[in-house]
Amino acid sequence: MNHTKKNRTSLQVMAGLIGMIRPLLGLMFLAVLMGCAGNLTATFLTIFGGYGMLEAAGVYTGLSFGTIAAVLVVFAVFRGILRYAEQSCNHYIAFKLLARIRHQVFAALRKLAPAKLDGSEKGNLISIITSDIELLEVFYAHTISPIAIAVASSVFMVVFLGMLNPAAGAVAFVSYLIVGVVIPVRNSRKGKKSGRNYRDSFGNLNTSVLDNLYGLEELLQYQQKEKRMADMAGKTEALEETGRKLKKDENIQRIATDCVILAAGIVMLIVCGLFVQAGQMEFYQGVTAVIGMMSSFGPTAALSALSNNLNHTLASGSRVLDILEETPVVTDNEEGAKLPEGDVVCRNVSFRYEETDDGVLNDFNAVFRPGKIHGILGRSGCGKSTLLKLMMRFYEAGEGSITYGGEDVNEIRTSSLRKKLAYVTQETFLFHDTIENNIKIANENATRAEVEDAARKASIHEFIMSLPNGYDSRLTELGDCISGGEKQRIGIARAFLHKSRMILLDEPTSNIDSLNEGIVLKSLEREKEDRTILLVSHRKSTMGIADEVVQM
Known part of the structure; x- marks a missing residue:
């Protein structure tokens, strides 16, 4: 009996994977909090660096040069500490959850077996149990937290830049939206099918390799080595072709992201320059807005880059969820009668x-x-x-x-x-x-x-x-x-x-x-x-x- 794959949307897959994180929500919240603080610290390191140069030039008088230097040292130290703490939390969560997911998958297979193993490709199941689950580490350690951090950091920066000038806040909002939402969503939709094909092709190749290893004596005896090697080479080429397509989409996405970030900086420079010339912004505010804009794309750019690995990750997540949500052909009877004697x-x-x-x-x-x-x-x-x-x-x-x-x-x-x-x-x-x-x-x-x-x-x-x-x-x-x-x-x-x-x-x-x-x-x-x-x-x-x- 063959199991029919569910055609889930990316949001449904993410919702299913996030649902497994409930036992560690407190730790995840702490990781997001430290990630937000760490990224904002990195952004304001650059901003305060700009303040220092403006103060040295006599343009900015809000803080003394010594105070600015002290703030930079404190921010630099805290940036390292916060980054380490965030990554430690994320990886602890990831590996705890991977162990939990493996346990759930094996529990599901125990319920599905032996009917599930009677007709399934063993190599494909091995691929799900090993590489697919392992790839979910990317989702738990490098996806959930970065998304929350990008949203929180972007909102903070939009408010901060908007306080300098509403137009600067509007430019930041549109730029973050394009880099952090439009490009990743478009790339994810475009690569969703390729991501699923890649994981399925990987599983098929696994099955072929296992067959050839276990049947090597027969292949040599009946001179079928070339035919089987050609079949395996064909499956390898299909896998590589899908990989090349994904890599091409990744490169296009990266170029598009870089272009938008550069364009955002240019637009912010023009807008702030016009407002400074019109006397509606102080010079140091314009410089702050431009520096803040250019130095704050880290979290949103990371979201854009995530969409590449996310195609693989969500495809793996969907295959894992297929196992966890599959209905057994036969459900164990746990409360029935004992086996009676007789005919x-x-x-x-x-x-x-x-x-x-x-x-x-x-x-x-x-x-x-x-x-x-x-x-x-x-x-x-x-x-x-x-x-x-x-x-x-x-x-x-x-x-x-x-x-x-x-x-x-x-x-x-x-x-x-x-x-x-x-x-x-x-x-x-x-x-x-x-x-x-x-x-x-x-x-x-x-x-x-x-x-x-x-x-x-x-x-x-x-x-x-x-x-x-x-x-x-x-x-x-x-x-x-x-x-x-x-x-x-x-x-x-x-x-x-x-x-x-x-x-x-x-x-x-x-x-x-x-x-x-x-x-x-x-x-x-x-x-x-x-x-x-x-x-x-x-x-x-x-x-x-x-x-x-x-x-x-």
Whole structure:
């Protein structure tokens, strides 16, 4: 099932991201306050520098040269302190929130899984969990606070310059508006689609790289390296092309901002010059207005520059929000009944993964009784694996019902269902850990003796003991250091160790040789007295131990 991306506006994305900041609002307010004070201190350093030169020339007499020099020293020191404090607060907020967001994303994935992971591009999810979340640091540390600082500082400067002369205040207001609002908004709208395309292309490239790494042996064997490399090169070029477009827009925006700032200074000079000539402004006021105008664009120019990174950041934020706001295909039942004993009954079960599908299962009926091995036989693609996923409630049946001891699977507490069922999939995932710990995934409190007993039943004990460190041998990433059959037998050992009431096995011996398959099947036959066992396979030979066989 594919998740449809939400087409959010930039404001909606920002609102969603800002909503996560509530626990740290006090600290954010402090960062904004220090940022405003720091930027105004920097601006007035220049203004007081101008006062000093005017005082030395005998034009300004409001403050003595010594007082002005003392003020400059104090402002310079406080500028450094305030800047450091602001950045410290912003980065503390950012990293705290990134940790919180990662926790929320993993919590969301736990709710969405396994259906979400069943059909999603793993590389794209990795991109969201890593680089997309990391990029949000730019938003929290270098976006929210600068926006508030730019607004507050601009309002202060408009009032200050307006007190010198209303026309000077009007010029400042229009200039700040163009640099801090018009240019960023226009650039953001223009680059929004490119930003989203860039992050999506990055995720697709991630998926391609992972595929090529994990499938390198097959690519070399079947001489598909050039084709796959060409495909990856195409995706890289698409990513770079989008990046070049974003960079071009960034350069145009930067030039436009610089031109507006220069033009604002020229206009302010002309306006103040005319008022000074007309006697409506003192000379020192005109100089102050021009210096104040030219030295106060830092916060608003930063907003203009933000719009470039903001396209990437908001695209990443939207992808993260997609995960956080996605509705699970199946919601865990936390207050339902415990798994009852008794027959498992499938009545007219139908299911399709997409609305457009013809249906993987159609009106399937079967009864699975305790104490027996039930075989489910059928060709590939007939819905055998899907049936087990419905029984595990990874998905819910579209029509019909599955009941355990008369209780509908949807009404059973999910934790109880998963605790009492052991599910062996076609692909056994192994962690980068010891063999013992990999088996103990099924029961972390198991003793070494219990682990060894489960391994013997799965016909993997002798292989493990042949390794230099036995059960303490560490597996490489994804367990690539052992064969597919050995992986499967570790998966079967987990099922035996789980001590569940029911074992669901999906093609459990497809990669196992006939000798070891015979040992595993005999172990299953001994285990059936206390359990219900479902054995899915497309091979008739595997069905030899089944008490009952359902043909699909």
